[in-house]
Amino acid sequence: MKPNFLVFIVDQLCASHLGCYGNDRIDTANIDALARAGWRADDCNVATPICMPNRASLLTGRMPSVHGVRHNGIPLSLGARTFVDALREAGYMTSLIGKSHLQNMTAKPPLPAPGAPRWPRDAEAAFPGDYRQECVATWHGNDEAAVTTPFYGFDHVELAIEHGDQAEGHYRRWLRAYHPELAERVGPGHALPAPDYVLTSFGQAWRSRLPEACHPTAWIADRTIERLRAAKRAGRPFFAYCSFPDPHHPYTPPGRYWDMYKPEEVELPASFHSQDPPPHLRWLREQRDRGQAVKHTMACFAATEREAREAIALGQGSLSFIDAQIGRVMAQLRALGLEDDTVVVFTSDHGEFAGDHQLLFKGSLHYRSLIRTPLVWRDPAGQAGRVHRGLLSTIDIAPTILERAGVPAYNGIQGRSFLAGVHGRGAGGADREAVVIEEDGQRTYFGFDAPVRMRTLLTAGHRLSVYRGVEWGELYDRAADPHETRNLWHDPAVATLKAGLMERLAREMLDLMETNPAPTAVA
Template sequence: MTDRPSFVLFMTDQQRADWLGCAGHPVLETPNIDAIAASGTRFVNGFVAHPICMPNRASLLTCRMPSVNGVRHNGLSLPLDSNTFVDCLRRAGYATGLIGKGHHQPFSDMSARMQRGEWDTDPHTEARLVPPGTVYRDENADRWAADPNHDIELPYYGFDHFDHVSRHGDGSGGGHERWLREHLGEYERLIGPENQLPHDFVRPDAIRTALPEEAYSTAWIRDRAVEFIEAHTESDQPFFLMVSFPDPHHPFTPPGKYWDMYSPDDMSLPASFVGMEGGTPLYEMFRNRRPEPGAFRGALECVDEREATEAMALTAGMMAMVDDAIGMIRGAIGASAQADETVQIYTSDHGDMMGDHGLMLKGPVNLDGILKVPFLWSDPQRPSVATSDALVSTIDIGATVLARAGARGFNGIQGIDLTDALATGSPVRDQLLVEHDGHVPIPVTGDQWPPRIRTLVTPEWKMSVYLDQDWGELFNRGDDPHEMRNLWDDPSTRDVRAELTWLLSQELIRTVDRSPLPIVLG
């Protein structure tokens, strides 16, 4: 048994916890991902720290909540001087690599502003976590396209190797786009809705790409991951590799055979498609807000049955391609000298409503569709339980990797080492906190500020509190797993709300950063 195993962390983008064969999906087949669960542990209560891309990815790297690491919503870069668990592995002698989507810095030059008043246009009025003039453009897709010399400055948040992909669908940027231009010439003629192949889907974000399967981002990431493994596994040096797929995030562009691998007719609508009893004003606004006909979708939306089942079928196709890619990467691991010394982990950065409550995509409603993600852990040298009900968070991944590697962490890590939960399934916390700070103003919240939500999850209950609102959400997780009855205003739950409010206050106090701890008193 080695105390310094290698690690491969597989990560998808916008995948629900129940969209895996091993999680009971009735149609989707994911045999290669299921094999990770079959040889290890599947956490059935895996939650994000924040249900939006950049904040949760920053929480993964730092093992710290968004309110502490500084990435509270999309458009904010993770400060370059942040400590990450990958930094710790690198200092401990690990080779480190990231292949695919990073999204620790914005993909564009668009300013992240709260849009309230003239003062917001003056950067000198803002509280800053980074020095004025610091530029975060390593992952900027336009700069990658315009400047052939633009590249990632390494090490990048602890990664010594980074094969970069930005954006989603068939229009990816970064290193993949540069590769497309070198190998396919005028590749632009193969991508986008204007060049797509014929189909009869009604969703405007369903794009039947003409890009060949072998040129699609999932295949490009797969090939580079295999190359990394083959280059490192004959060495005595352990490695940490993060393989990050941009799929199955919309737009829905599964290439080649994956386009019609699943049919909308095979997809069943979720039980909650009909809606929720006692929904909040924000929830009802989204339930009743239909996109303009033909408008390209990008955020939480109300959908009809056909739109929902189309998105499900194409998502399944994208996941099938990811599963096939993971099968090839796992084959490279299995053929290597470190096959019996490599821990494999699988998760996603957040979920998707995927028809729950008649909604698609993600937005400021902290329902399980976007809060719960897959969380699989397979260690060939350690005993494990098949499933665990423990409440676990994205911030726990890095903490557990460091513990397994025997690597020294840093002061301020908020994640929990899951070693005992992996071995016995035992609980690791009594309650779990999810933060959600939006970045798009929503009129229903009164002052048109982006919603700010804090959600507390216990084994039995889940409560979401919205800043400056007298409404919220309360669900009995055991009696109402589909979250179809909001008990916030139910008189019978008054004492439950009081108890959960006290527990939430404890979690909020616990989350406040205590790093650095004082070394002297007085």
């Protein structure tokens, strides 16, 4: 009998914010229960710490440099092959509820390189189709907007686009239809008073007027539950992708979750007071100290202690709300008699700084808080309470799901299945000695003269990061310096080690180049 799959994914979460990853100051009881009953990866890392490209890597099992979504604003080609395509062709009911972000959410084209011509609107992808299906402008006030299915392999799609209580797509259409009085009272302009919170002053948090039951997070759980019921009625194996847009900023945890955690009581990361920062972190701190920090965008900035405490507290409130909704979905899975036939996965698309090194949000500094993602796999055929300590990558999820489903992998998959480890048979092919993390940014900041382009090599012992256009880099001893506060790049005592890691990075990058003449074809 084919197993079912229920995948929970959240947007922008430090693994260390979960109870099952050692945080005893937060309530994530339902996610923690999945970890106790299943398998947990302690060192799973992104292919890139950027939303669109890493989500595309998760679904394709391929690196951004080969699937083409190098940064936000470049849609995944509708001709790309995903593991969901393969499951669908094998007879699975496939559904996506919530955030997709495989296409651009804004109407803005990708930023051109300095001096380059503007991005031609017909050059978004080499495969024909509609690449504005996730654009807010497509959906805003438009009850005729729809998603053409199959959508990257998903037969059923219900979208919640963007973040917080202002989410668009099918969610906002539902809110307008069933709660019209609430649909006009979302966003910071209609927020409840929260005078003690600094983040509200620059639009990165507001106290939502939405009741908990009407928040996008609850709606996503409601609609996922309906898909479980539909699969039960159909009597077919299913793949359900339950994708929450939070706890990403701007923070709008509803009801009691707004002040469930007090900013003055949260614990700052151990690196918050780190000294001797690398040049780009020093630049961000200098911007803050001169009163020039840009705080209202999606990009990272150096925060004050109060700003960091608020972001941690409100992010934890959003996460506990998500955890409660996961509990509701899991209760329905049990009530339908499907739990013993269903693999349940929990992960995030990337991490966030959350005060690490005085930073908020995300950007081109590959600290562990940003690149490490939670990965929990509860499998009826697996062993409970297992923890994998070795290196894994986001691209390893696709081949593992396919192997568990008994569906052959397709041309171009670069990930390695970790299923043997889940079932207690060692690490299998996923026992990596190194992981490469790519980043090709859109923004020009850090005092650089062009958008950031960097590559990181992770080994069990070290993290090496190199940047285009500058002579310096980063090198940290992951064992002796787990908070990455001492950059060894210029230390002559590790010159031989650095040279070896640079060579290893070059060889790993060669191994990750495209080698398939038809990467979207069935193997």
